[in-house]
Amino acid sequence: MLRKASRSRSKGQRRSSLVEDEAEPVEEVRSGTLLELDLLDCPVCCHALTNPIFQCDNGHIACSSCCVNLRNKCPSCTLPIGVYRNRMMERLVEAIIVPCPNAKHGCTENFSYGKELDHEKECGFALCYCPEPDCNYSGLCNYLYRHHYVNHSGSRLSFTPGYKRDACMRISDKILFLQERRDGPLVAVQCFEEEQGVYVAVNCIAPCAPGVSELSFQLSYSSYFGEKTMSFGLREMNMIQKLSFKTPEKDFMFVPRYFLDGRTILKMHICIRRQG
């Protein structure tokens, strides 16, 4: 076939006369394999290089944030760095296409080198971890919900979106699970007892991907005789893949100790809604 001639580089400059005039110029993308992706990381901070990429007069390269941190002094040879860009390296980094790190779990998206890490933070195929102590299960969220339903029946209540339900828990239990239907989204209500009072946090165990489990909630606490009440809600419930057992620094309801009247049970109600 005449196509042989157009095995040329791009843009057809090298098209030989063998190509018939009427024939469409055939542009073949030549590809190869880069075995050491580490070459595309900044040699200073080891993060994926992204534009702009700078070079010193000796050809050492660094990412833009490293140039700032190094006060524009090349760490290898001390010549100035941070003015001249290495356009070829910039093109190279953009041209390298890599799969999502969750490709093995089913994600089919591909990205320019380094961009896959931004996507990973909101990839719907990220693994979620079973929040029960002594259980090492991890899996896609729907599998985790089923796993939790089948394997851990204690301390779990069910909820129906849009309906308020009681969510009483012993402070010493530290955690209460709510699950929609039999094996729907799993919500963890956690309490953390500190000297001044109790912190209560509500999280959905799910990847932080748009459209996965978009829930909101309203939580309320009332003292034993109902004379003291407080409430807290989030329009967007936090979604986390792995539960933390550290006292939260944000997005919590704080029940001061004097509200507890010495009781060891938190009398709460919760209403979980689907967003939108």
Ligand SMILES: [Zn+2]
């Ligand atoms: Zn760097």
Ligand SMILES: [Zn+2]
């Ligand atoms: Zn240098």
Ligand SMILES: [Zn+2]
């Ligand atoms: Zn992905």
Ligand SMILES: [Zn+2]
């Ligand atoms: Zn488990």
